[in-house]
Amino acid sequence: MESKIRDRDIQYIIGNLLRYGVWIALSVAVLGGIIYLFNHEQETVHYGTFIEQNKTIFALISETISGTFSGSGDAIILLGIILLFLTPILRVFFSLIAFFIEKDYLYVCITLIVIGIICFSIFYGFAH
């Protein structure tokens, strides 16, 4: 019975984490969007041709943060998108802690494998 109560606490926390994560991320993106529209409203869009980039996630994050501080609209939107990506990742990390507290070491291992796969995509995802 004790472990059931714990399961329910975890469900409650994870549910809130997902909900607030999405709302925070979207508010940031909306703010960035408004600034972006004010600065670029009359420019022409060129989304018909794809320009492939090749940046590491760390370069992207540092560009995004410096862009955010200088008030660049697209950098703030990107910050919102990065926060949105962090929500499910945080959920996985929180599950890891929860399984650890429950002493469910099988699921600690399973969660670590998932984290490992996500790390792989972060470090090897850009073309070398």
Next chain:
Amino acid sequence: MTVLTFTLIMFLGACCAGLIGSLTGLGGGVVIIPLLTVVLGVDIHYAIGTALVSVIATSSGSAAAYVKEGITNMRLGMFLEIATTAGAIAGALLASVAPTSFIAILFGCTLIFSAINSLTKKSEHHVEVSSNLANKLKLPNTYPTAIGVTSYGTKNVIGGFTMMSVAGVLSGLLGIGSGAFKVIAMDNIMKIPFKVSTTTSNFMMGVTATASAVIYLQRGYIEPGICMPVVIGVLLGAMAGARILLKANPKNLRLFFAFIIIGLAFNMIYNGIVGNI
């Protein structure tokens, strides 16, 4: 087209996509991609990146409620995420080398399959006895129903896991949540109750999509100017859709939109074959 016009059209289009997505039971991404590519002439790589961002937003937003109610099976989700995240990364890496016409044709076929799948009647599975592997992995669980908390068993773990890898590859390659394939893996193969499989699939989508979205972010598929109006529009549309669903007859609506989606799918396949995408 100026940024302002483009943003407004995208925003309205995304509202419709979210609305149709929630009424048909298809993910928003499935409607977003044909809208961006066929209607607005956006490159399919940007469309995939944008759709994936909106998948993460809608999945996390709606999963929150189901997790709190205790319908989602979090152990099952975490175990199957090994398959979907690995598949998603493979799919995302494949997307950068595969020709766009191939992606468009595959997407069209997936779209037709998903649309038909959303129309078929789902039968409620209920098995009491679980397989040995399912018991070892602690997959059988309980969920709340009208008659109180009900327990359910789980079968064919390896078959479900394999189908999940396929769902992951499609998600990473095409920028969709591939909910239809996830539900097939859990519902038809593992014999998990329909309500649990749909909510758990929704819960998993965020992590699956993030695994490939990180790759897309680093390669420039995620364009802030396109993502912003789309993500907001899809979320608003999905919320409105959930309200309409309570009042209107969903069966006729589903039929109507499923035909529109099948039409878009044939359009994408045709454009893929003649090389317009």
